Every structure is written in C-alpha cells, then in structure tokens.
Amino acid sequence: MRVKEEQSLTGNIYNFVRKIVLWIIFKTPLKRLRNWGISYSLWPVHLTTACCGCEFGASSAPRFDAERTGYLPFVGPRQTNLIVIEGSLSKKMANAVRLTYEQMPNPKYVIALGACAIDLGIFYDSYNLVRVDEVVPVDVYVPGCPPRPEAIIRSVVMLQRKIRRGG
Amino acid sequence: MKTSLSKQQDNRKEIELFIGPQHPASGHMRFIGRVDGDIFTNFIPDPGWVHRGIEKIAENRKWIQIIPLVERAAILDAANMNIGYVIALEKLLDIEPPPRAQYLRTLLCEINRITSHLYGFGIAGIMIGSSTFYMWPFADREPLIDIAQLITGARLTYSYMIPGGVRRDLPQGFKEKALKALKYIERRLNNDYFRIFFDNPVTKARYQEVGVLKRDDAIRLGIVGPNLRASNVKYDVRKVEPYAAYPELEFDIAYEKEGDCYARLLVRVEEIRQSIKIIRQILDALPQGPIIHKKYEKLVSLRKLEEYQKTGIFGLPAIFTVLRPPAGEVISRVEAARGELIFHIISTGELRPYRLRMVTPSFRNIVLFRELISGARVMDFPAIYGSIDYFPPESDR
Amino acid sequence: MIIKIINNFYHHIRAILIGLKYLLSPGIRITLKYPDELPILPENYRGMLKLNNELCISCGLCSQICPAGAINLKLFEHEQTKQVGRHPEVDYKRCIFCGFCIDICPSKALELTRIHDAAFYVEDELYYEVNRLIIGPKIDPPCMRSKYVISEIDEVRGIVYRNA
Amino acid sequence: MNIDEVSRVFKDLKSMIEPEAQISILSSNRLIITTSTDKLELIANLLKNYGFDHVKSVTAIDYPMKNIIEISYLISSFNNLNLSKIILTLKTLIDRNKSISKSLYKVWPSVEFLERETYDLMGVFFEEHPENTSLILPEDYKDIRPLRKDFKLIK
Structure with a gap:
C-alpha cells in the first residue's frame, strides 16, 4: 500500500481511513481468514432449473450429505452466495437466473452442473435453451448428465479451494 | 386502531400472488394466484420454464438417438419413458423382443417406479415442513438406485432398452442383492414410514379432506396415474393394455375412494407394495434365453458377440445408426410412475421421425392445480402440490 | 371424542419415538463421507472413456451414433507406432454418458473407465483430444487422505460400506 | 380385447356417424374417424354420448407440401372398461395458411391444456377455446411456431 505522505498528514482523513481499512481487509492475513470463512459457508440458492435437480436433491440427502462441507441450500437470493445451475437453462428462466444473481450479495459464485448447462448437452440444437456462460460467469464446470452427487460435492470442494486460494 | 382495521376490511381487494418461478418445489414453475384473505379465488399454473423442445429436436435425430x-423428459422415471418410446418403435419395426428381455424391462420399470414414488414422498414431506420425511425417502431410494445401477451402469439415465431387447443381462449375484434391498424397503415402508408420517396426526390434519378431487371431475379433466386412481377410477395401462411382461405377472390396481391429498399418497404407498410384489415374481420366474431379438444378434461383430456370450453385455449392431422403420403411424401407451404416457409417432420411412408427439402424465395433470387450489387456503397449496407429485421437466418437455 | 384424542396422542408419541430411535442409534447411518471415502462403483459403470488407438479401425460409428454430437473424428498419427487413423475425440461439454459409443464400437477400441466424479475449473479442459483420450482421464482424488470403499446392500441398514 | 368387440364398436359408431365422417379399423385396438372441421363438434358429441369420456392427446402434424395441418384427437374412456381398451383417433384436416380449427373444449374439458399447447407450439388457433394464449413459449414469442416444418433448428 502506498499512502502518500501529504495525504496522511494533510486533510482527506476519510480517504485515508478507507484505504487503511481496505488494506487490512484485503492485503493481510485477515483476507485469508475471510476467504476461509466464506469457503465453509457456501449457501446455494434453491434455484432448481431443470432435471439435474434430482441429483442436487440427492446430494443434500443422507447418502451423500453435502451439508458436511458447509453447504446448505437456502431459499432467498439475499441470504445466499452460490448459484448451482442444474441442467438446461431455458430462455424464459435465464431472466430469472440473472435477476437472482444480481440480487445476491458479493462475493458470489456459480457452479454449472451437467452437460446441458455447459454446452446444452443432448439438446445442442434446441431453440429454447441458452448456455450458462452467456448469462452468468461460471466458476466450476461439472460434466455428466446428470452428474453423480459425488461430482457435485467434488465441485463444492473445488470451489472452496478456489476461494481459499484467493477467489 | 379498530376502526382503521374494519375500514380496511370494507375496501378489501383481491391481491395477486406470484409463486415461483424460483423453485416452489421439484423443479421450477410459476403460479399466479388471486388471494382473498387467505383463500385462493383463482389459481393459474404457468408452465414452460423447463421447455427444451424435445418434440422438435426428435425430428432432427436418428431413431436410436431419441x-x-x-428419457431426459423425466430422468427420475427414465425407464418408463424409455419403454414407451421403444414399444412404439418396435411396433413400427414389427419385432417382438424375447421373453427374457421383456422380464428385464419390467424389472427395471418397477424399480424405477419405486424410486420415483419415493422421490415424490420426499418432496411432499419437505413441502409441508417435515424435513425428516424428506431425508428418509431420499435415503431409501439409494439401495434401489444401486440395484438399477448394477443392471444398467448408470444412476438415473439408464438408456437400457433398445429396439428388439435390452442392452445388458443381469450381473452375477444380482438376485440376492435385489431381495435384500426389497426387504429393507418393505420394512421401512410398512413400519417406519407409517409411524413417522402417514399415521402422524399432523400429516393427517394437513392432508385429509384437503384438495378433494371427485370421481366425475377426475374423468372430465382427463387426470392420469395415481391421482386418477385416488379418485376411485380403476384405470391402469398395465391392466388395460398390458405390455412387456405384465400379462404374465400378478398384481392389483391400487386405488382409493376419497380423492383427497391423503388418498393420493396412500395410492402411491400401495403401488410401491405392488411393485415389490412384481419384482419378487420377476426374480423368481425370470426365463432363460437371449436378451435381444435374433434378427439383431447376428449383426454385431464377432468380438462383440464373444463378449455378449461371456459377460451378457450386448453391443449395438451398426445397423442402428441407419435404422429406417417403414412408413406408418403408431401409438404406444405405458403406465409411467406419474401416469399414462403416450407416444404418437409418424414415420415416413426416413432416417428420422416425421413427427414425435409425447404426452407426459405431468402435463395432463397440470389442470389439477387450477381445479384443486382455487378455493383452497394458501397454506393448503404446499400440501396439494406435494400430493400431486408434479415434475415440471416432464410436463414441459 | 376422547378416544380420538387418546388415539392422536398415541400416534404423536409413536412418531416421536421412532424418530428418536433413528436419531440415537449410530449404527444405521448410510452416509458416504465423500472426499474422504471414495466409492468404487460396480463393473461396467458408464463413466468417462478411454481409447485404445491400436484397436481403432476408424469406422466412425461412435461419432454417428452419439446422441449429443459429442464425438468428432480427427486424423491422428501416433508418436511411437506412426499409426495413422481417424480417431474419436470426446467433448465432455456435451457427453451424456449413455455408453452408446462403447456398445457400438465393433473392435472394442473404446473402453469404460469407472471415473465419474470429475469437475473442472476451465471449460477447455473438458475437451478430450485423441492424445488425452488414449491416456484416459486422470482425475486426482479430491483430498490426500482419501480411501476407497465398496458399497454393499444390507437388509437392516440399507447400504453399508466396506474398505476396499 | 378380442376383435369381435372392436367390430361391434365399429359397427355401432359407423351407423351413428355416417355419412358425416368416415371410420376405419387400423388394428385390434385402434379406430380412426376422419371428418371435416365444421362437423367436428357434432361427431365429438356423438362419441361422448357413446362413452368416450376424455382426450389423451391432441397431435398436430404439419404437411407443408400438401399445405395442410392434420389434427388428431386421441380419445378413450375411463368409465367404460371395454372402451378404454380402444384408442380412437378423431382426425381433421385444416388449411395450413389460415390454421384455424374448432375447439372441443365444450365437449371434453380435458382438451384444454392440450389445445393450448398445440396453439403455442404449432400455431393452430382454436375457436371458442377459453384461453388461446401462450403456455410454454415466452409471451413475446414472434417467430414461426417451432413445430412447423419450416422452422429449422440451427446445428
């Protein structure tokens, strides 16, 4: 951090304090602590876009129990920080996904689940689908149709690693 | 304070209430309701959020690729979607699969019916706030999914049936594993589920005499599946127009008389019991023999034929890539987990179908939302939705 | 009326008791602790693909049958054997793991691996060229201390896990 | 279902609906009735009185070469177990450019969503249908309706 000397001595205290606070949050071990905290409290919004949602449900159910990784599907977009796009995304739904994404607080992450979400999969020439990439930025891609619940948990673990490495 | 309240009541207006599209339950779907107090005066389902255009895409695919x-219409219920299409295709090609293949198909369909109903229970449970009854059925699906995975090699999307037969024979030691899983699920269903959910006074208070569908209404609206049978109509495609190995198997049609939400759940419970009975019969009376029509058996390469005789995995013959069924029009109907599934296929003798019409059970049940929820209280909506066992991707296709 | 109240009370208590029974008995958990315990799936599970390019006869049937259009053929020359042929490339961005390509391959050049739990940060990594397909998918276990387990169906507990 | 019963139903229906429509047997459980659009409701009423109480499917098929759209109603029965073994196809042909047909909502309320879907995906307008609005596609959809043959998917 480079705070100019005259700035710290003369005037603009507000700017100075802001810079100091930003430095403490983002450039010191506090940032690591913050990332560590975020990585174990991923709350995906309950936005089951298509049929991969069955496996999304199964991954939260007792056999796989994704909650062990600190990941709990939750209802409102304001309280969540992860979107899991389960499968195909229709044009009608793309609007809703974008709206949900914009309502979520920062930092926010996206997992694209299944072939349909990544490149439309078996519906590659469909007239009513869009790729997830065109709607929201994606952090982790999971292939499969549908992906197994293990793969879903793996994607969550990978996302946690990415966040801890510095998002 | 009092006056203002009463004043408000005098000028009371109906409020428009939007539910969804962000995940009201299994998959997304929007409802537009008008509420007076806490009673829905009008309720309009608005589907189409998972529409992928399967009917149109099918016109652009080879027969085998369909x-x-x-299956992607309802991956919960993939085997039943699969068998409906394959039966239609076999009618066009005029071939009949060998008996063992018929039994194997029936076996997978019934396993799939159980897993699908258990999924429905889980969703119904979480919708009325009983998270235990979300966890239990979802956990108890898993042994059966494992069984299906042993046969087909996939968890949900089996693609197991091909024209003329099935792709794989049973693996070794399958029967013991399947019987164990059946015993497990039977014990859980008959004891634990009833104790914690179906006999629970809370459940009964939420479900009984809610969302009553009378027999005449059910017929008039063309409802299908367990929802129809809960209104005392004994219509089951497996009995009316038996396909696969159903003519040789013994089972009863599950039905209830009341037509309310509770009856709809009980019909599903009884159907699971009948499915278990069917699977037991199949495992006992599985005929020996080939799993694929002899016309196709000769068409695979020698190496594949060796593998087939050794491990029971039948490779697809190359002719399937250029399959051209003769021109014609066929209709097939099968009983999927959520009701009657219809395929209406027009072939012109080309590489691809001219038109494929797929009428899924959920689409025919969609009208229930309007009929049952109009007039109900707001908090009856989750109970009714859960009891209908509606699956949006299946409805929208 | 009183009978109904007693009946309701009885059923409430019964529901609570059965819930407590499953809560308190630790032996009946069926949870697979995934990143620590990796499942070994049954033989012939339809996972990711592997190509044996010496057996491939460049017939192109796999690409013709693929329902998702995920297999492209590409002219390929093997580095050591100098064998040339049009070999398949798999695009896992589209692959739906139906296994049709393996079943139709007349020379058994494509084989199944049971790898099923892949996930990627970068989209391009999902495209498997011939070179990578010959080596087969290399997916690291998600954490260092993972051990392999086999799941078995059990009459009492549903599913049990056994160390492999 | 034996063939005698089908032929009995066939004879009954034949005496009932001719000469307004033509009926033929396709196989042991399939009957086909072909009629014109303006007689559709009349025939449907007769069939309903005979015992066919619901519609299973409304299939519209586009034939751009002949400039027609064929609409088939698959009809069967829940009440009468003998009739429920039969699937009866009620067919009518309409002009492809106008693509207006008569709704059967008054006869069988079960066609409601099936006809709405046909309107949405094939662009066939059903007169006297209570709600001819889009069901599945977005409300502002302006293109050619997707199930028409001249709607091409991009590869």
Missing part, C-alpha cells in the same frame, strides 16, 4: 432424448 432413446436418451425422451
């Missing part, structure tokens, strides 16, 4: 495509 098998995985129609």
Whole structure:
C-alpha cells in the first residue's frame, strides 16, 4: 500500500481511513481468514432449473450429505452466495437466473452442473435453451448428465479451494 | 386502531400472488394466484420454464438417438419413458423382443417406479415442513438406485432398452442383492414410514379432506396415474393394455375412494407394495434365453458377440445408426410412475421421425392445480402440490 | 371424542419415538463421507472413456451414433507406432454418458473407465483430444487422505460400506 | 380385447356417424374417424354420448407440401372398461395458411391444456377455446411456431 505522505498528514482523513481499512481487509492475513470463512459457508440458492435437480436433491440427502462441507441450500437470493445451475437453462428462466444473481450479495459464485448447462448437452440444437456462460460467469464446470452427487460435492470442494486460494 | 382495521376490511381487494418461478418445489414453475384473505379465488399454473423442445429436436435425430432424448423428459422415471418410446418403435419395426428381455424391462420399470414414488414422498414431506420425511425417502431410494445401477451402469439415465431387447443381462449375484434391498424397503415402508408420517396426526390434519378431487371431475379433466386412481377410477395401462411382461405377472390396481391429498399418497404407498410384489415374481420366474431379438444378434461383430456370450453385455449392431422403420403411424401407451404416457409417432420411412408427439402424465395433470387450489387456503397449496407429485421437466418437455 | 384424542396422542408419541430411535442409534447411518471415502462403483459403470488407438479401425460409428454430437473424428498419427487413423475425440461439454459409443464400437477400441466424479475449473479442459483420450482421464482424488470403499446392500441398514 | 368387440364398436359408431365422417379399423385396438372441421363438434358429441369420456392427446402434424395441418384427437374412456381398451383417433384436416380449427373444449374439458399447447407450439388457433394464449413459449414469442416444418433448428 502506498499512502502518500501529504495525504496522511494533510486533510482527506476519510480517504485515508478507507484505504487503511481496505488494506487490512484485503492485503493481510485477515483476507485469508475471510476467504476461509466464506469457503465453509457456501449457501446455494434453491434455484432448481431443470432435471439435474434430482441429483442436487440427492446430494443434500443422507447418502451423500453435502451439508458436511458447509453447504446448505437456502431459499432467498439475499441470504445466499452460490448459484448451482442444474441442467438446461431455458430462455424464459435465464431472466430469472440473472435477476437472482444480481440480487445476491458479493462475493458470489456459480457452479454449472451437467452437460446441458455447459454446452446444452443432448439438446445442442434446441431453440429454447441458452448456455450458462452467456448469462452468468461460471466458476466450476461439472460434466455428466446428470452428474453423480459425488461430482457435485467434488465441485463444492473445488470451489472452496478456489476461494481459499484467493477467489 | 379498530376502526382503521374494519375500514380496511370494507375496501378489501383481491391481491395477486406470484409463486415461483424460483423453485416452489421439484423443479421450477410459476403460479399466479388471486388471494382473498387467505383463500385462493383463482389459481393459474404457468408452465414452460423447463421447455427444451424435445418434440422438435426428435425430428432432427436418428431413431436410436431419441432413446436418451425422451428419457431426459423425466430422468427420475427414465425407464418408463424409455419403454414407451421403444414399444412404439418396435411396433413400427414389427419385432417382438424375447421373453427374457421383456422380464428385464419390467424389472427395471418397477424399480424405477419405486424410486420415483419415493422421490415424490420426499418432496411432499419437505413441502409441508417435515424435513425428516424428506431425508428418509431420499435415503431409501439409494439401495434401489444401486440395484438399477448394477443392471444398467448408470444412476438415473439408464438408456437400457433398445429396439428388439435390452442392452445388458443381469450381473452375477444380482438376485440376492435385489431381495435384500426389497426387504429393507418393505420394512421401512410398512413400519417406519407409517409411524413417522402417514399415521402422524399432523400429516393427517394437513392432508385429509384437503384438495378433494371427485370421481366425475377426475374423468372430465382427463387426470392420469395415481391421482386418477385416488379418485376411485380403476384405470391402469398395465391392466388395460398390458405390455412387456405384465400379462404374465400378478398384481392389483391400487386405488382409493376419497380423492383427497391423503388418498393420493396412500395410492402411491400401495403401488410401491405392488411393485415389490412384481419384482419378487420377476426374480423368481425370470426365463432363460437371449436378451435381444435374433434378427439383431447376428449383426454385431464377432468380438462383440464373444463378449455378449461371456459377460451378457450386448453391443449395438451398426445397423442402428441407419435404422429406417417403414412408413406408418403408431401409438404406444405405458403406465409411467406419474401416469399414462403416450407416444404418437409418424414415420415416413426416413432416417428420422416425421413427427414425435409425447404426452407426459405431468402435463395432463397440470389442470389439477387450477381445479384443486382455487378455493383452497394458501397454506393448503404446499400440501396439494406435494400430493400431486408434479415434475415440471416432464410436463414441459 | 376422547378416544380420538387418546388415539392422536398415541400416534404423536409413536412418531416421536421412532424418530428418536433413528436419531440415537449410530449404527444405521448410510452416509458416504465423500472426499474422504471414495466409492468404487460396480463393473461396467458408464463413466468417462478411454481409447485404445491400436484397436481403432476408424469406422466412425461412435461419432454417428452419439446422441449429443459429442464425438468428432480427427486424423491422428501416433508418436511411437506412426499409426495413422481417424480417431474419436470426446467433448465432455456435451457427453451424456449413455455408453452408446462403447456398445457400438465393433473392435472394442473404446473402453469404460469407472471415473465419474470429475469437475473442472476451465471449460477447455473438458475437451478430450485423441492424445488425452488414449491416456484416459486422470482425475486426482479430491483430498490426500482419501480411501476407497465398496458399497454393499444390507437388509437392516440399507447400504453399508466396506474398505476396499 | 378380442376383435369381435372392436367390430361391434365399429359397427355401432359407423351407423351413428355416417355419412358425416368416415371410420376405419387400423388394428385390434385402434379406430380412426376422419371428418371435416365444421362437423367436428357434432361427431365429438356423438362419441361422448357413446362413452368416450376424455382426450389423451391432441397431435398436430404439419404437411407443408400438401399445405395442410392434420389434427388428431386421441380419445378413450375411463368409465367404460371395454372402451378404454380402444384408442380412437378423431382426425381433421385444416388449411395450413389460415390454421384455424374448432375447439372441443365444450365437449371434453380435458382438451384444454392440450389445445393450448398445440396453439403455442404449432400455431393452430382454436375457436371458442377459453384461453388461446401462450403456455410454454415466452409471451413475446414472434417467430414461426417451432413445430412447423419450416422452422429449422440451427446445428
């Protein structure tokens, strides 16, 4: 951090304090602590876009129990920080996904689940689908149709690693 | 304070209430309701949020490529979607699969019916706030999914049936594993589920005499599946127009008389029991023999034929890539987990179908939302939705 | 009326008791602790693909049958054997794991691996060229201390896990 | 279902609906009735009185070469177990450019969503249908309706 000397001595205290606070949050071990905290409290919004949602449900159910990784599907977009796009995304739904994404607080992450979400999969020439990439930025891609619940948990673990490495 | 309240009541207006599209339950779907107090005066389902255009895409695919495509309509219920299409295709090609293949198909369909109903229970449970009854059925699906995975090699999307037979024979030691899983699920269903959910006074208070569908209404609206049978109509495609190995198997049609939400759940419970009975019969009376029509058996390469005789995995013959069924029009109907599934296929003798019409049970049940929820209280909506066992991707296709 | 109240009370208590029974008995958990315990799936599970390019006869049937259009053929020359042929490339961005390509391959050049739990940060990594397909998918276990387990169906507990 | 019963139903229906429509047997459980659009409701009423109480499917098929759209109603029965073994196809042909047909909502309320879907995906307008609005496609959809043959998917 480079705070100019005259700035710290003369005037603009507000700017100075802001810079100091930003430095403490983002450039010191506090940032690591913050990332560590975020990585174990991923709350995906309950936005089951298509049929991969069955496996999304199964991954939260007792056999796989994704909650062990600190990941709990939750209802409102304001309280969540992860979107899991389960499968195909229709044009009608793309609007809703974008709206949900914009309502979520920062930092926010996206997992694209299944072939349909990544490149439309078996519906590659469909007239009513869009790729997830065109709607929201994606952090982790999971292939499969549908992906197994293990793969879903793996994607969550990978996302946690990415966040801890510095998002 | 009092006056203002009463004043408000005098000028009371109906409020428009939007539910969804962000995940009201299994998959997304929007409802537009008008509420007066806490009573829905009008309720309009608005589907189409998972529309992928399967009917149109099918016109652009080879016949064999449509098998995985129609499964994606309801991957919970893939085997039943699969068998509906394959039966239609076999009618066009005029071939009949060997008896062992018929039994194997029936076996997978019934396993799939159980897993699908258990999924429905889980969703119904979480919708009325009983998270235990979300966890239990979802956990108890898993042994059966494992069984299906042993046969087909996939968890949900099996693509198991091909024209003329099935792709794989049973693996070794399958029967013991399957019987164990059946015993487990039977014990859980008959004891634990009833104790914690179906006999629970809370459940009964939420479900009984809510969302009553009378017999005449059910017929008038063309409802299908367990929802129809809960209104005392004994219509089951497996009995009316038996396909696969159903003519040789013994089972009863599950039905209830009341037509309310509770009856709809009980019909599903009884159907699971009948499915278990069917699977037991199949495991006992599985005929020996080939799993694929002899016309196709000769068409695979020698190496594949060796593998087939050794491990029971039948490779697809190369002719399937250029399959051209003769021109014609066929209709097939099968009983999927959520009701009657219809395929209406027009062939012109080309590489691809001219038109494939797929009428899924959920789409025919969609009208229930309007009929049952109009007039109900707001908090009856989750109970009714859960009891209908509606699956949006299946409805929208 | 009183009978109904007693009946309701009885059923409430019964529901609570059965819930407590499953809560308190630790032996009946069926949870697979995934990143620590990796499942070994049954033989012939339809996972990711592997190509044996010496057996491939460049017939192109796999690409013709693929329902998702995920297999492209590409002219390929093997580095050591100098064998040339049009070999398949798999695009896992589209692959739906139906296994049709393996079943139709007349020379058994494509084989199944049971790898099923892949996930990627970068989209391009999902495209498997011939070179990578010959080596087969290399997916690291998600954490260092993972051990392999086999799941078995059990009459009492549903599913049990056994160390492999 | 034996063939005698089908032929009995066939004879009954034949005496009932001719000469307004033509009926033929396709196989042991399939009957086909072909009629014109303006007689559709009349025939449907007769069939309903005979015992066919619901519609299973409304299939519209586009034939751009002949400039027609064929609409088939698959009809069967829940009440009468003998009739429920039969699937009866009620067919009518309409002009492809106008693509207006008569709704059967008054006869069988079960066609409601099936006809709405046909309107949405094939662009066939059903007169006297209570709600001819889009069901599945977005409300502002302006293109050619997707199930028409001249709607091409991009590869």
